[in-house]
Amino acid sequence: MSERPFYVTTPIYYISGNPHLGHAYTSIAADVLTRFYRTRGPAFMLTGTDEHGQKVAQAAAAAGLAPQAWTDGLVGKWKALCARYEVEYDDFIRTTEERHTRAVVEVFERLKKKGDVYLGKYEGWYCTNDETFWLEAKLVDGRCPNPECRREVQWLSEDNWFFALSKYRDRLLAYYKEHPHWVRPERSYNEMVATLEGGLEDLCISRVNLDWGVPLPGGGVMYVWLDALLNYITALEWPDGEKFRTLWPARVQLIGKEIARFHTIIWPAVLWALDLPAPDLIFAHGWMTKDGEKMSKSRGNVMDPFESADRFGADAVRYFLLREAPFGSDFSIGDEKIRLRHNGDLGNDLGNLVRRSLAMLERYRNGLVPQPPDSSDIGERVVDLGERVAQHLMALGFRDALEAIWELVGALNRAIDERKPWELHKAERGVELDAILYDCCEGLRWLAHLLAPFMPSKAAEMWTQLGLDGKPAGDWREELQWGGLAAGTQTRLATEPLFPRIEPDAA
């Protein structure tokens, strides 16, 4: 649609603990999109860590470390998570980096100068133990509502900086009406419209009782959420960076549904206050539950993304996460579910297809790709497959894209059964044998291209087994022409299956 490079962001992950599978989910989705868009042109993916705020300060204190030392120690795990799942980000920003904090102060100064940031009083009930402000309505018997606290609260009144969010309410509402698809899925869009219709209050954007954050002129630190949101432009070297000029506004910003309010109300308002355009699309994906239950530390059912990758392979987990449910919906995850999809979709359907195809080619034709047939039913049936998958991906329909790709997997498996190459071989019907063998290899080449964004390593393995150099790359509109695989190519069937069967209850 646009020649503008594709810029996609994940939320920056709050670094108060270890990463879990939910964090991987967003990053993987962003990576798949980025890899797809890279087949067509320039693309840029940003991720990172949100390192300020009270909880980080507390976690660090509990560990006996200074906040910076604490986050320095943890950030490696988040980068390792990306590495483990083959998430190839173009930049990884930490909110404690100077390039970020400097720009955050610049934002503050500009908004202040413009009058969208002003000094006001922040009043409310404060629990010293929890370091939290509570609404009057939330108090239980006039005490802290936290069941583990229940201490007396005190009325606190502080001078703080406010952002004139309410001023942007009408503009936001109008923008929503004019851009009915800018927040997706529709559920999130509707909720945010309802929130806007309920009215907005100005946002307190400073904290005087906290020192772990971006220091503001005159004291206090910036509210961590505003600090965090700004990463999407500070990483691009706003205001003057070349990257900022070419990449902003982002084409897609992926978020979890729980943080939609910040990204679809506060964020565009802040951008407008800076005279910048809002991103094209905010997509709030669903939450995953562990076997139907919410994942939480207290339940002890949080899935360790590193363990999952070790057991099933990073590509299989990537596949599962995007295949299991529509991107906007909640879904349930568990080892057994991943295992069944691994063995079924990946092992039986895809992996076995690779193996039976190349094994027959090896046995009947010494592994040499034969001449393409004059015409191919399968080739004709899938002419538009690449474009269909592309359309799904552009709409963030990962599940639909994978289902479409599996149409080709199914078609090839069926074709083998129907055309029975083993009989053709015995009957010495060479032309027909060549035709089915060619179709299989060519189909595998297509699959390698189509699957590369989803399962980069496995797609590359398929590519190698087909005897092709490098990795699948390039624009599908050019690469996916039936007959593209050169006759005479020497294929190399691997000894090991692409997706070796995984037995139940393996640890």
Next chain:
RNA sequence: GGCUCGGUAGCUCAGCGGUAGAGCGGGGGACUCAUAAGCCCUAGGUCGCAGGUUCAAAUCCUGCCCGAGUCACCA
């Protein structure tokens, strides 16, 4: 309590105004190139409950029941 989203075949879900669908599991069959994989056939489920609108409702409206999420400075 308000709001949002769900409640459809054993399981996971799609359909969202016009004769109930898919995948998995289960059952049956023909084959053998292949990871005991693949292929073909097979599921007769009051579409949460009760009303209503309509020629016609899983599909729209109302009420209720059940489950989940969310409720503004909680990063």
